[in-house]
Amino acid sequence: MFTTVFLAACGNNKNNNENSSSGTQVISQTNSNYYQGVIKKGHYLTSKSRGVSVQQNDNQLNLKGFENGLLSISKDHFPTDDYILQEGQYINTDTVENWLGRKSKSNPDGLNPEGKDSKEPLYLQQMDEQDFMTEDHDSLKIKGMTIGLGINSIYYYRKEAYGAVYQKTLNEKDIVKQGKEIADKILQRLRKRKELKNIPIVFALYKQAPNDSLVGGNFFASSVNNGNNIKNSDWKSLNVKNYVLPDETSKGVNSNDENAFENFKNQIQKFFPNLSGVTAQAHYVDGQLRGMHVNITTQFYGQSEIISFTQYVNSTANKYLPNNIPIDIQISSTEGMQSFLSRKTGSNNFYTHVFTSY
Amino acid sequence: MFTTVFLAACGNNKNNNENSSSGTQVISQTNSNYYQGVIKKGHYLTSKSRGVSVQQNDNQLNLKGFENGLLSISKDHFPTDDYILQEGQYINTDTVENWLGRKSKSNPDGLNPEGKDSKEPLYLQQMDEQDFMTEDHDSLKIKGMTIGLGINSIYYYRKEAYGAVYQKTLNEKDIVKQGKEIADKILQRLRKRKELKNIPIVFALYKQAPNDSLVGGNFFASSVNNGNNIKNSDWKSLNVKNYVLPDETSKGVNSNDENAFENFKNQIQKFFPNLSGVTAQAHYVDGQLRGMHVNITTQFYGQSEIISFTQYVNSTANKYLPNNIPIDIQISSTEGMQSFLSRKTGSNNFYTHVFTSY
CATH class of the missing domain: 3.30.300.190 (GMP Synthetase; Chain A, domain 3)
Known part of the structure; x- marks a missing residue:
């Protein structure tokens, strides 16, 4: 039913505490198109920011399309036969919520511009972290990461609570520029974590579809950061359209x-x-x-x-x-x-x- | 896309008028588990009593289960590789509605007992006709028929319009007896039609599940009538349970x-x-x-x-x-x-x- 990664599961006294009593296991791959997933203490290991993306998307097609597209991009860099997919464990709910907010005194980490809703649009709408693991002796080690950033193409806002919804179409150039700047800031923050200092981190930028669209948005750029790169210096345009x-x-x-x-x-x-x-x-x-x-x-x-x-x-x-x-x-x-x-x-x-x- | 049964489709002057101008065609079988269906004048040939069964079932599982079960029974007698399934063309909407009603002066053909709802339950709840055809020279000929009869296990009724719903659990013996008697009456009526005089006609009796059931009912008896039998004389018990x-x-x-x-x-x-x-x-x-x-x-x-x-x-x-x-x-x-x-x-x-x- 699932492959036991560690012999530790049955009470062996192991050095690695985290895995000694209950063990980490992976879900058998039933289709080479899918990644194996991670089971921890008998339960599926869900994302640390689980549910945030759902709230962030008025059009759920932007959620499904974003996640599926991001998985496709990840597969090019971290093949399903070589890596195990762990849902994001480094950026938790509070952090994502702060990052998706506006920069302000009370929220210095906000990745959206300072200012009023009616003057200054929000660019960053959603983000997703995917961790790519390999089995290393008796534990799973992180060997790569993909970060997807969903950037608005239309900014929807209200001037007052429950008031009319206004919309502003965002400029193509600004979408690209903001996306890339935000990616750099996130990369720098991630590199401060010891485990993430030296792994390849892939960024992918997604343009959100309008709320009334019958298809999701599309990825328009990606960048691979090897070693300890702290700036995305090799952006590649993606010509994906739906x-x-x-x-x-x-x-x-x-x-x-x-x-x-x-x-x-x-x-x-x-x-x-x-x-x-x-x-x-x-x-x-x-x-x-x-x-x-x-x-x-x-x-x-x-x-x-x-x-x-x-x-x-x-x-x-x-x-x-x-x-x-x-x-x-x-x-x-x-x-x-x-x-x-x-x-x-x-x-x-x-x-x-x-x-x-x- | 579909197999043309007749060369008649392109304006040949044929004896068989019905098929001369537009032709009858069959839908290609894509799975040997399924019957080929009939296309007439470019459209799928739907049942003559289309939609009646939907209205007759408060629990739609009784509809799906009934139809799927009836198809299984039909396959035993009319294999999918040898016969084409035509949705019922001999019993139309008016006829089905009369037959499903109570027998009365104004509805002499009613197959449910005379009497008041509060005294006398309705037994026959739904029926389905399936026609089995073969290609014979330049037309489809009917070579067999299956009739499914859905008999209530619980009779639901109201004493006044929009009033409370009462229910009466029906006696097993009565369910069987009523089902068989109704089947005989229908068989006699069908045999009066010239095309149906000599074909095998299969009857199958289905006990409807209660309205709150999470699974449909079950078939409990079937009978094959060869040649020009006008009475179901060879009932076979079916031990099917869901x-x-x-x-x-x-x-x-x-x-x-x-x-x-x-x-x-x-x-x-x-x-x-x-x-x-x-x-x-x-x-x-x-x-x-x-x-x-x-x-x-x-x-x-x-x-x-x-x-x-x-x-x-x-x-x-x-x-x-x-x-x-x-x-x-x-x-x-x-x-x-x-x-x-x-x-x-x-x-x-x-x-x-x-x-x-x-």
Whole structure:
């Protein structure tokens, strides 16, 4: 069920106190795409700032997209087969809350600009820490870290409590500049911790999507700091974009991909006697479509309809949607998810599952 | 995308008028466990009594369980590789509604007993018709039919509109007797239709679960009528039972299966810092566990937690839950389904999927 990292678990008298009585263990990896996680004293080791990100995002897609994107970036630097993922243990809730606040006399560590809400926007909206561990003799040692910073693209604020919500679109240049400055300050603070002095620390900057967006934001820059670097000196631009299809604004999405989706959508809507809502999230890296999440909502009156519709969506997706990218398709009614289909990169077949009940 | 059954689709002048202009087509089978469905004039051919069953079930588990169970029974008589499933086209909405009503002067076809709600319970609660077709030269011909009848185990009624709901537990013997008599009446009515005179017609009787049950009811009898039989003379008892785990009443569930689930549940709840609700539907045929649907609900604060929890559930399920049966596990939060796992009969591995977003 889980791999015991230490023989210490059964009462051996070990030097390392932390691990002697109950032991630290890792969760078996069931899919090489996922990291192993850490169990401590029988419980899953959650983040020290658990829950803060949830509160920080009015649009939960900015939370899911941010975390998933950050995991992807981490995998490039800390492969899932070589490292164990420990949820952030160095920056706790109080610290994150202070850092996300404005700099002021009472909050000298605040990473957002001093000033009034109506004059000066908040840039830093959320942050996430991921720790990468390896087994070293009888304990887990930190060998790398990734810090994700979510920077606002639109700043939402109120002039009075419960008052109207105002919004200010932030300047692209300022978003980049503020993100990088904040990253430097955090790097310097982290390097003061003994265990973090010499490990590689990766920073990734994310531009938050507007609150009404049907897709999350996107990562636009990352930087790797080896050894004891205390300044991010090697920023790399990331060309990651997420769009919603159908694309009302017609900017960004490749027209072939857009036509493919339109054809798919038309076939689906023609087939079923109830109106089906068909939308998708399209994920682009360096201008290339790299993945798609399709959402289909419709009314169903029975299991046979769901099964037939799912089989139809399967063949229609194979015929019309782009090849060689991973695609997830969720089919839902007002009662929740009814079935889903998933195709991996390089595969020609969808895995399909129709949810049933006894 | 779909197989064209007729060459007629492109304007050939055919004898069979119905199929000449637009053609009837079947949906490709993407999984040998599913039937092909029927497309007519470009649209999916829905049931003629579409939607009635939804209204008839206060507990929607009685609808899902009924339909899935009926499909299983049908597969025994009309294999998915040999027959195409057409949703019921012979009994329409008006007819079903009349048949489900009480017999009376104004409704001579009513299959429920005459009398007042407070004196005489309604037995027949829902019915479903499934048509089994084969391709015969240039058209689909009906070659078999299954009729499912949902019989109440508890009769719920009001003495006045919007008044209190009363309930009466129905006698086992009466449930069986009424179900069989109703089946005979329906069989006689169906045999009057020319196309249905000589085909095998299968009847299956289902005992509806109470409205507050967390699992649907169960099929208790079936009968196959070959040729032009007009009376169900060969009823076979079905020993199918569905239970909810943990089993508060401790009746029916095999104690090994119950212990296995309890161990699984305890491991899950120990692991995660939030209380996790862990329940299951257990499906028994002839006293043997034949399948399980596990539902886990818990609060999550991030994607890494969901991924780790899913991997943990995977290995825990492999270790503790019974082997050699199909198992579905859904993991949900208040935001909906977060991940799911599914293992087929005979497999040692779960397919796992964590729902993500860009």
